[in-house]
Amino acid sequence: MIIILYLSVALIAIAFLILVISLTKTLTAVKVTLESVSETLDGLENQLKGVTGETTMLLHKTNALAEDIQQKTEKLETVVDGIQGVGHAVQGVGNTVSDLNSSLQKVTRSVSSAVVRNEDKIIQIVQWGTALKELKDKWTDKKKTRDKKKDSQSEVVIHTQQLEGGRG
16 A cells, blocks of 8 residues: 555656646746737837827827918908908999989989970970071171171272372
8 A cells, every 4th residue: 555655646746747847838938928028019119109209290290280270261261351341342332333323213214204394395495596596697697797898898998098108
């Protein structure tokens, strides 16, 4: 029985030795794996530093673009306000032209109705004006004729005097 006990202890020792050797191999493999993971994490950390720098630069550029867009939007709002002002001014001019047009139409209607009402009087005035013009023209013609006769008589007198003065 002691032999069985010795054999059992020897078997346990061999099993324990196999267990220790297996654990050693496993721990060595785990160590290699952890070192590989550590190297990978170091590489990722370096890459993240680069990405973080680029992200920071991109964020600054994005902020600058946002400010630029804000400024341009404000300028565009100023332009839009100016265009609205021009639009209101044009609308005001349009209203003024419409008012002027309606006023002219009213005046035209009133003049037209006055002409229709006073048509007979206008005809008489035109006839009287024509008659007066004819009288004036006749009077002017008579006056010119009289002046020509006086001029020709004075020329005859002047010629006569020159002739008499030349003989004497």
